[in-house]
Amino acid sequence: MKKKISVVIPTYNEEANVVPLAKAVSEVMERDLREYDYEILFIDNHSKDNTQALLRGLCANNKKIKAIFNAKNFGQARSPVYGMKQAYGDCVVRMCADFQDPVDMIPKFVREWEQGTKIVIGVKSASKERKGMYWIRSCYYKVINKITDIDHIEQFTGFGLYDKKFVDVVRDLHDPLPYLRGIIAELGFDYKAIEYTQPKRRAGKSKNNFYSLYDYAMIGITSYSKVVMRLATFAGFIIGGLSLVAALVYLVLKLMYWDRFSAGVAPMVIGMFFLGALQLFFIGFLGEYVLSINSRVLDRPLVVEEERLNFDEDEEDEVEERKKV
Numbered sequence: 374m375k376k377k378i379s380v381v382i383p384t385y386n387e388e389a390n391v392v393p394l395a396k397a398v399s400e401v402m403e404r405d406l407r408e409y410d411y412e413i414l415f416i417d418n419h420s421k422d423n424t425q426a427l428l429r430g431l432c433a434n435n436k437k438i439k440a441i442f443n444a445k446n447f448g449q450a451r452s453p454v455y456g457m458k459q460a461y462g463d464c465v466v467r468m469c470a471d472f473q474d475p476v477d478m479i480p481k482f483v484r485e486w487e488q489g490t491k492i493v494i495g496v497k498s499a500s501k502e503r504k505g506m507y508w509i510r511s512c513y514y515k516v517i518n519k520i521t522d523i524d525h526i527e528q529f530t531g532f533g534l535y536d537k538k539f540v541d542v543v544r545d546l547h548d549p550l551p552y553l554r555g556i557i558a559e560l561g562f563d564y565k566a567i568e569y570t571q572p573k574r575r576a577g578k579s580k581n582n583f584y585s586l587y588d589y590a591m592i593g594i595t596s597y598s599k600v601v602m603r604l605a606t607f608a609g610f611i612i613g614g615l616s617l618v619a620a621l622v623y624l625v626l627k628l629m630y631w632d633r634f635s636a637g638v639a640p641m642v643i644g645m646f647f648l649g650a651l652q653l654f655f656i657g658f659l660g661e662y663v664l665s666i667n668s669r670v671l672d673r674p675l676v677v678e679e680e681r682l683n684f685d686e687d688e689e690d691e692v693e694e695r696k697k698v
Contacts, residue, residue, distance in 0.1 A: 375410040378402070378483065379462030383453040384428075385418040385446065387470040389576035391427050395438055397476045405480040415470075416441045416456035418448075419679075432682040439683040447676040450592055453531065454551040455675040458544045465535045472575035473502075474532040481567055482534035491562035494533030496526065498568035517593055520600035523558040525593075526566070536562070549673050550665060552589075555597045595665040602662065605655040612648070 380398055384391060395413055402411045415428050417440065428440040441459060443452060457465055464486055468474035474495065482493040500507045514527040531553050535543075539561055546556070557564065594601065619640075 375408065376464075377410040377412065377462040378406065378464055378466060378479075379460035380411065380413045380466045380468065380479070381453070381456040381460050382413065382415050382468055382470050383418060383449070383456055384415055384420060384424055384470045386420045386422045386424060388420075388423040388427055390470050390472060391415065391424055392431065393575070394470055394472065394476070395431050395435075397472075398479070399435070399437070401476050401479055406483060409483070412437050412439060412460070412462060414439045414441070414456060414460050416452055416459070416676075417443060418452045419443050419446045429682065436683055440681065441678055442680045444677040444679040448588070450551060450553075450589055451549070451675045454543065454553055457535070457540055458675075460540065461537070463537050465537070465540050466533070467535065468532050469530070473571050473573070474530075475569055475572065478532075478567065478569055479534075485565050485567070486534050486536065490565040491536040491539055492533065492557060492564035494526065494529055494557075494564055494566050495569050496566045497528040497530070497571045500571040501573045502571065513590055517590075517598070520594070521555075521597040523555065523597055525554060525558050525597075526564075529554055529566075533564075538562070547672065548669065549671070549675060550592050550596065550668050551675070552592050552596050555593055559597070591661050592665070595662050601658050602655075605658075608651065608655070612651070616644075 380402075382391075382394065382398075395415075398413055402409070415431075415438070417425055417428060419442070425440075425442055428438075428442075431438045432440050441456065447455075453467060457467060464483075466479055466482060468476075468479075478495055482495075485493040510528070514525060518525050518527070539557075542560055543551075543553075543556060
């Protein structure tokens with residue numbers, strides 16, 4: 374039997390991209406990887422445009438194309454990981470629907486996988502996206518590498534190939550806030566990184582905004598870092614010590630120059646605002662940790678499906694058995 378490659382593509386309002394992307398992936402698989410069987414699994418995060426109708430047409434015309442429609446938008450962290458869990462090929466290729474993950478990288482991933490590498494990932498060496506956004510991402514990767522115990526992969530978005538053994542590890546995790554980059558760094562096998570230049574989005578607009586990017590960044594920090602909360606403890610000790618020193622200096626100066634030394638209210642006001650800002654900063658971070666804990670304690674499902682297309686009965690039974698475990 375041929376080995377099977379599952380290509381998982383999360384979508385949200387990608388009506389301009391899903392049809393050409395399905396065609397491009399199929400052409401690459403049938404031209405460069407003819408010795409493999411394949412499937413293309415789209416998982417749609419409750420799109421509001423014509424994406425779902427186009428996916429229905431693709432599934433009707435090609436049984437190798439499958440689709441899962443979520444009942445609502447479950448966010449960019451949960452839906453892609455759920456899609457990986459529903460793919461049962463010998464390996465899973467995860468890529469975005471906007472053509473910023475080059476389709477011609479798939480054969481390169483597969484060749485490395487055939488040499489025994491369980492995880493083959495694409496790492497951006499350069500990007501044609503906005504320079505400011507690329508710089509912000511670079512800063513985030515550097516910061517999270519400094520404050521976490523695991524080795525996060527810089528300029529890695531999740532684009533890559535994952536052997537079924539690693540996908541089984543992900544499938545067995547019960548984490549309602551999965552952070553795939555951290556999971557790979559913490560629980561994954563040794564990986565091979567292949568550099569590529571990220572092209573511009575082919576069509577449409579990015580669905581990411583400040584809030585969604587901030588939310589995803591907080592998932593990474595609260596899942597894998599203790600540093601921020603420990604900084605609060607250290608800051609308390611340091612600021613307390615400096616305050617004591619400052620108080621003693623002011624006392625000595627006042628005793629020595631009673632009539633000439635005027636402390637004034639400015640240092641008090643500045644100190645109050647500084648301490649207030651510091652407290653709000655760490656209380657805010659504490660709230661992020663509490664929210665993360667709360668979401669995990671509730672243990673809600675990653676997504677709720679509304680419909681799935683082109684899954685045969687054997688696959689349906691396997692999925693139901695997995696859900697019971």
